[in-house]
Amino acid sequence: MTMHAAHTHEEQHFQSSETVRDVVIGMSDGLTVPFALAAGLSGAVGSTHIIVLAGLAEIAAGSIAMGLGGYLAARGDAEHFVSERQREEREIIERPKDEEDEIYTIFAEYGVTRTESESVLEALKRNPKAWVDFMMRFELGLEEPARNRATQSAIVIAFSYIAGGFIPLLPYMLLATGDAALHASVAITLAALFLFGAIKGRLTGTGTWKGALQTSLIGGVAAAVAYALAKLLSAHPL
């Protein structure tokens, strides 16, 4: 297998799993903050009713911030790409000499002389669309974002955040005493964070074990600090 084949294979693998990746990203984030918030509150508040209420309010806020924020950012990227592309299209017509110099500059960074890059430049000048494509990718480092992908991605992430957020809250909904609920929540959430961290680590190339440990660590530290803070504040009110 040549390297090129390996890369193509990798890209296909990544694309087919993009939805899975969005689910895992939304879910591992949704697990972390509601988990830490509920654990923190249970260090100060006796009533599981208030913990559930706060947890649900956080899930609503977090999923909207993440989904809507992500959607608007992606739409912004798409608009930025279009406007930069239009600018490059204008530039190769209005000031072709400057654009030619930019190509020479790009190649010069890699030790390629003006004479050596001339034939590539001539080929690009033959085909203005390819020239603009080349400038977008190699001068500006921009790749065309997929518009619908962004909408779909934002929705998947938001709903996964909601689904993930319910995992740490379930024990508080089902169990009568706050202490028992806290212990159950810590156990199932750390297990879930470990599992989703492993999948995330595998998909993003961080590594299965490393992803599992990192995701559990973030959730665990966040929950421990929130718990300690709430405990402290309820002993010494502001």
Added chain:
Amino acid sequence: MTMHAAHTHEEQHFQSSETVRDVVIGMSDGLTVPFALAAGLSGAVGSTHIIVLAGLAEIAAGSIAMGLGGYLAARGDAEHFVSERQREEREIIERPKDEEDEIYTIFAEYGVTRTESESVLEALKRNPKAWVDFMMRFELGLEEPARNRATQSAIVIAFSYIAGGFIPLLPYMLLATGDAALHASVAITLAALFLFGAIKGRLTGTGTWKGALQTSLIGGVAAAVAYALAKLLSAHPL
């Protein structure tokens, strides 16, 4: 001013403001979720003490998740870059023919023939380091991440999240009644979201007004949904 000069100028502008950008990103996120959570809880809970407690627990959880998560992700990117670079370094020695073909393939996408790209290839082969650099950037689309920048960025974002989170909570800390605190919190937080959205929109190229409106919209929608949900749940407990 040539276009190249314009781009260089833009890049300098962006780098010098990277810390400002981190502050704005952390702060506008820190404003959104604690704000929505506090507003939501005030729809169901009378005691401002519990709202402040939940808000502080959320700030602890959110800033740790954002800071530590961002730091680990950035470190992962840096490790990914190093391992991909080592792979490319091996490949140009072990299978130079495949790597040469990859360069022809890259150029062919832009309508540049094999003959026309030959001189660039010869120049790259003269200088293996430049060849690897070229493959990293133009085949894999990877740019070397700055390691210390990531640590610094994570810290700045986490502390800005904390600072941002205190803005919506301040009224609940200072005012005696929940209703008055809610109104004050909505007023100062929407103003802060508008201001930070404007700065963010200006820095990221989204546009000042658009950034201001989008950021306020996300915070406003998140807070309104959290408030409605908490109101509903306290009228019809689970």
